[in-house]
Amino acid sequence: MRVFVTGATGFIGSAxxxxxxxxxxxxxxLCRSDEKAAVLAAMGAEVHRGALEDxxxxxxxxxxxxxxxxxxxxHDFSKFAANCEDDRRVIKALGSVLVGSERPLxxxxxxxxxxxxxxxxxxxxxxxxxxxxxxxxxxxxxxAAVAAEGVNVSVVRLPQVHDTVRQxxxxxxxxxxxxxxxxxxxxxxxxxxxxAHVLDVARLYRLAFDAAEKGARYHAVAEGGVAMRDIAxxxxxxxxxxxxxxxxxxxxxxxxxxAMFVGRDMPASSERTRxxxxxxxxxxxLIADLEQLNVPGS
Numbered sequence: 001m002r003v004f005v006t007g008a009t010g011f012i013g014s015a016x017x018x019x020x021x022x023x024x025x026x027x028x029x030l031c032r033s034d035e036k037a038a039v040l041a042a043m044g045a046e047v048h049r050g051a052l053e054d055x056x057x058x059x060x061x062x063x064x065x066x067x068x069x070x071x072x073x074x075h076d077f078s079k080f081a082a083n084c085e086d087d088r089r090v091i092k093a094l095g096s097v098l099v100g101s102e103r104p105l106x107x108x109x110x111x112x113x114x115x116x117x118x119x120x121x122x123x124x125x126x127x128x129x130x131x132x133x134x135x136x137x138x139x140x141x142x143x144a145a146v147a148a149e150g151v152n153v154s155v156v157r158l159p160q161v162h163d164t165v166r167q168x169x170x171x172x173x174x175x176x177x178x179x180x181x182x183x184x185x186x187x188x189x190x191x192x193x194x195x196a197h198v199l200d201v202a203r204l205y206r207l208a209f210d211a212a213e214k215g216a217r218y219h220a221v222a223e224g225g226v227a228m229r230d231i232a233x234x235x236x237x238x239x240x241x242x243x244x245x246x247x248x249x250x251x252x253x254x255x256x257x258x259a260m261f262v263g264r265d266m267p268a269s270s271e272r273t274r275x276x277x278x279x280x281x282x283x284x285x286l287i288a289d290l291e292q293l294n295v296p297g298s
Contacts, residue, residue: 002026003209004065006058006090007072008045009036011166012158015202016069017045023206028065030058030072052086055093062097067104067212069205070094077257084135088142095146095153104212105153106205107143110136111194111219111268113157121194121224121267124157124217147215154216156208159194159268161201161220164292169193172258174235174293183236183243186251189229191265196222197283207277218273222281225267234290 003020007013008029017027017040027045031037037047048064050057052072062068070091074083091107098105113134114126131138140155147153160168167174170193177183201220208218229245236243251259273279284292 001066002028002064004028004030004048004061004068005045006030006052006061006068006070009040010071012161012198012201013071014039014043015198016071016205017043019199019202019206020209021045023210025206025209028061030061052090055089058090058093059097062094062105065103067106067209068094068098069106069209071108073108080257081135084131084138088138091139091142091146095142095149095151098152099146099150102152102212104209105143105146105151106208107139107153107155109139109143109155109157111157111159111221112264112266113137113140119265119267121269122157122219123269124219124272152212152214154208154213154218156205156218156220157268158201159196159219159221159223160286161196161198162286162289163198164289164294166198167286167289168195169258169261170231170235170286170290173231173255173262174239176255176258177232177235177239177241180254181241183232183239183241184246184254185228185232185243186246186248186263189227189232189245191228191263192225192267193228193231194219194221194224194266194268195226195286196220196281197285197289200279200281200283204273204277204279207279211277213276216276218277219268219270220273221268221270222283223285224269225265226286228262230287231290234287235293238290238293238295
């Protein structure tokens with residue numbers, strides 16, 4: 001099958017492209033630059049020139065394919081809410097081409113989008129928080145809207161996706177540690193972030209696409225919750241920096257935009273995902289990758 005992939009040259013997207021091709025699919029990858037087009041073609045994918053802002057290019061890519069995996073997202077947190085609303089429009093545009101067909105649309109969200117009791121792991125069937133509370137929930141709201149119009153849509157919720165080069169929001173925390181010369185965690189640092197290796201996540205996307213289950217929600221979670229203190233200490237060891245605790249009211253000054261996340265306890269379960277898809281993550285854990293962090297000049 002031919003799969004239209006947005007974000008095809010990104011950190012997760014490039015791994016998904018390789019996984020799909022190795023699994024026997026053809027890939028039509030969205031790309032806006034000549035440099036990225038060459039990279040995409042070298043992976044064995046067909047290049048589709050376009051951009052998230054060009055909704056007609058997205059519709060055309062979806063129309064030329066047997067299904068869509070939507071991974072692209074603008075991670076400029078200075079305009080986070082606006083980017084989330086842009087994603088709503090993108091999902092609506094992609095869905096408009098798939099209405100009334102069985103061609104799957106896989107939408108990307110985050111494991112922190114569920115209304116979960118404090119201390120309890122988020123589950124696949126948890127109720128989604130509204131976008132008025134967490135703007136990123138706009139993606140799941142858009143998925144529900146196109147599903148109501150007859151689109152075969154499912155959602156993959158991501159944790160902190162990592163290898164030795166990138167680690168989701170942890171990458172931003174690492175940059176903050178370098179800039180400040182110290183690694184910190186909030187309070188006792190007992191709050192947890194779920195995680196998964198990028199190759200395991202790529203495999204889950206392929207399995208989800210092949211399953212094409214209407215209305216499914218999947219959690220790409222290998223580790224249900226890694227304590228922030230453990231994350232900070234691993235970064236400190238790798239960068240040879242001191243590690244300390246800070247009070248919650250100091251987080252904004254130290255972390256900036258990242259402060260909205262660093263103190264949150266966000267454990268998540270993938271039990272149902274594993275049962276449905278037979279997904280078994282095998283990659284290294286987040287701390288193991290941080291211990292081998294690719295540090296320039298090391």
